[in-house]
Amino acid sequence: xxxxxxxxxxxxxxxxxxxxxxxxxxxxxxxxxxxxxxxxxxxxxxxxxxxxxxxxxxxxxxxxxxxxxxxxxxxxxxxxxxxxxxxxxxxxxxxxxxxxxxxxxxxxxxxxxxxxxxxxxxxxxxxxxxxxxxxxxxxxxxxxxxxxxxxxxxxxxxxxxxxxxxxxxxxxxxxxxxxxxxxxxxxxxxxxxxxxxxxxxxxxxxxxxxxxxxxxxxxxxxxxxxxxxxxxxxx
Numbered sequence: 001x002x003x004x005x006x007x008x009x010x011x012x013x014x015x016x017x018x019x020x021x022x023x024x025x026x027x028x029x030x031x032x033x034x035x036x037x038x039x040x041x042x043x044x045x046x047x048x049x050x051x052x053x054x055x056x057x058x059x060x061x062x063x064x065x066x067x068x069x070x071x072x073x074x075x076x077x078x079x080x081x082x083x084x085x086x087x088x089x090x091x092x093x094x095x096x097x098x099x100x101x102x103x104x105x106x107x108x109x110x111x112x113x114x115x116x117x118x119x120x121x122x123x124x125x126x127x128x129x130x131x132x133x134x135x136x137x138x139x140x141x142x143x144x145x146x147x148x149x150x151x152x153x154x155x156x157x158x159x160x161x162x163x164x165x166x167x168x169x170x171x172x173x174x175x176x177x178x179x180x181x182x183x184x185x186x187x188x189x190x191x192x193x194x195x196x197x198x199x200x201x202x203x204x205x206x207x208x209x210x211x212x213x214x215x216x217x218x219x220x221x222x223x224x225x226x227x228x229x230x231x232x233x234x235x
Contacts, residue, residue, distance in 0.1 A: 009041075016034075024066045038060075042056065057080075057084070063075070076108055077109050078107070080124075082105065083103045086101075087100075098134075102128045116159050122207035127153035129151040143176075144178075148174075154167050165219075168201035170201070174191065187234075191229050193228075202222065205218070
């Protein structure tokens with residue numbers, strides 16, 4: 001089938017190990033480099049003007065923290081299992097879409113602490129999706145409208161999963177006009193409205209402690225409704 005491509009990929013990567021935080025018995029000491037592994041299989045399908053993608057993957061990465069002995073070292077493994085879907089191309093005449101959906105099961109395993117072993121990783125959503133739609137106005141060459149819908153699913157609010165951060169949806173709308181100047185340079189005028197519904201949401205959550213020991217998490221608020229107008233010229 002000439003319109004379908006399948007693949008299998010394996011990655012084994014090395015990254016710098018973390019350093020023991022202030023207050024740990026081995027404060028400032030760095031652990032050995034982390035060895036991360038990823039296995040992925042997928043397919044890409046060409047329907048002519050539209051392309052679809054599918055992938056299933058698993059990623060494992062060592063996790064270091066200071067346990068009850070207050071010694072910072074690798075004592076757990078973060079495991080992410082997921083499925084991804086993608087769709088992009090010209091659905092109708094002058095109407096393009098670029099969309100993606102990820103379903104993820106992020107787990108922290110083998111921590112040695114029953115309260116946190118096999119729990120969801122703080123701040124990592126189980127589902128995330130984005131759909132960008134763009135329409136080119138045929139009667140007015142250079143004029144285009146676009147809309148972007150983003151969804152982030154529920155996330156663990158702490159490392160023992162006793163509360164969850166709710167999901168959210170944002171909508172962005174925009175318009176741009178591209179024109180050719182007499183000197184053959186190009187001018188682009190843009191108007192964008194981000195988070196049109198003024199959704200109140202937490203953009204990201206970071207854990208203060210990953211192994212069940214009480215700690216302070218850090219949260220960042222999402223941006224409110226915002227309107228931007230810009231212009232650019234090539235020369």
